Amino acid sequence: MHIPDGFIPLYQDVIYWIIAIIFISLALKWARNELNDEKLPLIAVLAAGIFAIQAMNIPIPFGTSGHMVGAALAAIVLGSPYAGVFVLTLVLIVQGVIFADGGITTMGANIINMGVVGGFVGYYGYTALMKVTDNTYASGFIAAWAACFIAALLCAVEMAVAGTFPLVAGLISMGLYHAIIGLLEGGITAVAIYLIATARPDLMEHSAGVSA
Amino acid sequence: MIEDLFFIERQAYGKTFIHIMDARVKIIVSFAVIIAMVAMPYSPGVYLLGLVFFIFFFALWCASRLPFSDYLRRLLVTLPFGMFIIVFQIFFENSHYAVFHSLLDLPFGIHIYAESVEFASLLLVKFIVPVSFIILLSSTTRMQDLLAGAGKLGMPREFTLCIGMMVRYLFLFASTLEKIKNALETRCFDPFDRALPYRYRLRQMGYTIGTIFVRSYEQGERTYTCMLCRGYGVNHTVSPKLCGSHRLPEERCSSTVSPNRCGSDLPAPGKKLERSEWLCLCFSLLFVVASTVAVWWSM
Numbered sequence: 001m002h003i004p005d006g007f008i009p010l011y012q013d014v015i016y017w018i019i020a021i022i023f024i025s026l027a028l029k030w031a032r033n034e035l036n037d038e039k040l041p042l043i044a045v046l047a048a049g050i051f052a053i054q055a056m057n058i059p060i061p062f063g064t065s066g067h068m069v070g071a072a073l074a075a076i077v078l079g080s081p082y083a084g085v086f087v088l089t090l091v092l093i094v095q096g097v098i099f100a101d102g103g104i105t106t107m108g109a110n111i112i113n114m115g116v117v118g119g120f121v122g123y124y125g126y127t128a129l130m131k132v133t134d135n136t137y138a139s140g141f142i143a144a145w146a147a148c149f150i151a152a153l154l155c156a157v158e159m160a161v162a163g164t165f166p167l168v169a170g171l172i173s174m175g176l177y178h179a180i181i182g183l184l185e186g187g188i189t190a191v192a193i194y195l196i197a198t199a200r201p202d203l204m205e206h207s208a209g210v211s212a
Numbered sequence: 213m214i215e216d217l218f219f220i221e222r223q224a225y226g227k228t229f230i231h232i233m234d235a236r237v238k239i240i241v242s243f244a245v246i247i248a249m250v251a252m253p254y255s256p257g258v259y260l261l262g263l264v265f266f267i268f269f270f271a272l273w274c275a276s277r278l279p280f281s282d283y284l285r286r287l288l289v290t291l292p293f294g295m296f297i298i299v300f301q302i303f304f305e306n307s308h309y310a311v312f313h314s315l316l317d318l319p320f321g322i323h324i325y326a327e328s329v330e331f332a333s334l335l336l337v338k339f340i341v342p343v344s345f346i347i348l349l350s351s352t353t354r355m356q357d358l359l360a361g362a363g364k365l366g367m368p369r370e371f372t373l374c375i376g377m378m379v380r381y382l383f384l385f386a387s388t389l390e391k392i393k394n395a396l397e398t399r400c401f402d403p404f405d406r407a408l409p410y411r412y413r414l415r416q417m418g419y420t421i422g423t424i425f426v427r428s429y430e431q432g433e434r435t436y437t438c439m440l441c442r443g444y445g446v447n448h449t450v451s452p453k454l455c456g457s458h459r460l461p462e463e464r465c466s467s468t469v470s471p472n473r474c475g476s477d478l479p480a481p482g483k484k485l486e487r488s489e490w491l492c493l494c495f496s497l498l499f500v501v502a503s504t505v506a507v508w509w510s511m
Contacts, residue, residue, distance in 0.1 A: 005342035006249065006335060006338025006339050007297065007338075010250050044375070045378070045381045045429075045435055048385050049424050049427065051385065052428070055386075077425070090378050094378065097358065099289070100346035159297070165300075166306070169300075188417060189418075191414070191422065192422035193422075196426055200430075
């Protein structure tokens with residue numbers, strides 16, 4: 001899902017960067033207000049952990065492998081969509097500049113797809129589902145699946161707007177692939193929430209319903 | 213990807229003039245090439261500009277005395293998503309061409325179009341050149357130098373602080389991940405072993421990921437507490453006079469520690485660009501701009 005440089009025209013990259021910067025600024029504001037400026041190191045170390053989590057290859061039933069995005073997990077556990085935005089922004093900067101995974105000019109689009117959509121869909125999907133189902137794990141599973149799936153669809157739309165890949169083919173291929181990868185993201189997120197709620201219930205902002 | 217972390221950082225500890233050049237010069241030149249390459253319209257001019265920039269990259273890579281096989285190895289890791297889009301491009305019409313001519317007709321009404329093949333090759337060039345310069349940048353610049361350079365170029369303090377800490381702990385989590393993998397292997401657990409039920413494999417991976425999450429959070433808490441113990445704080449500033457009262461060497465106060473920020477920021481040396489670095493920067497930027505304008509003009 002990491003769009004590389006050259007796949008989106010420069011003027012569109014600028015638009016995505018402006019949108020991403022707005023969300024990054026809001027995430028920074030959240031970090032200052034909610035975490036205190038001095039607790040930023042905590043998020044930085046957590047971002048390193050999310051980076052390691054992303055590096056883990058997880059089997060997919062059809063014989064290939066995938067990896068987690070982690071924005072939904074960070075947003076759900078830390079109790080804010082901006083946590084997902086902040087952590088994924090750090091991760092994507094390091095991935096783009098050091099590992100050449102994702103682009104420099106397209107980083108704005110990647111932050112929107114994985115950080116903003118991942119964080120917001122993950123968090124608000126989770127809180128909305130919690131009100132309906134009152135089941136932490138089912139809510140975490142569906143929210144993380146939706147975050148992965150919607151981010152992939154948005155990625156396909158961006159590529160179509162850029163004229164790089166046709167809309168219908170992009171939506172079908174990206175949608176189908178990430179609908180499957182999303183099951184993995186959802187399953188792992190639900191299990192990880194269970195473990196975190198059991199080992200460190202104080203970390204969970206929404207611990208109601210967790211049978212720790 | 214994270215397995216390459218130690219390899220990349222070890223490469224960056226070279227002694228060639230490319231390695232020791234100020235990170236700001238390398239960041240500006242790399243980003244200038246990437247922006248120029250991306251800004252070039254999808255036209256045959258991309259081939260020429262891509263060739264010019266790739267020769268430029270190749271000259272710099274040779275000057276850095278790094279094996280070309282290392283570049284190929286790193287390039288291979290970045291390929292999957294980009295190559296997926298490029299390869300499937302040849303089967304579709306796109307908005308950049310008005311007329312499409314079929315090169316090959318396949319069953320189920322699938323065609324390979326000449327224009328789409330051309331567009332796919334343009335995308336490939338636009339993809340390879342920026343990736344090559346990022347590989348060059350990270351292979352010849354230590355991560356902390358990259359960060360210090362980005363900070364001096366105006367990256368917000370919160371980001372330099374957070375990424376600086378993140379980069380330091382990346383190494384810790386890379387080795388933690390390795391230990392976890394070894395522990396799983398020792399217990400004969402292979403997540404790709406189809407003899408094991410899929411739900412069981414998924415649950416184990418979920419526990420492992422949850423463990424890494426909790427470990428990283430707890431590491432963050434410990435780090436934060438340690439920093440507080442050492443006087444870390446946003447509003448905590450240390451003046452040069454205070455440095456003097458603590459009997460710190462005078463040169464440390466004036467050069468390695470920013471006088472108004474040494475309480476909360478990661479210290480970065482305030483080095484100015486040398487004459488040779490200015491020359492490299494000006495020449496490279498002139499080369500990038502001139503070659504882009506020349507190719508654009510010739511289209």
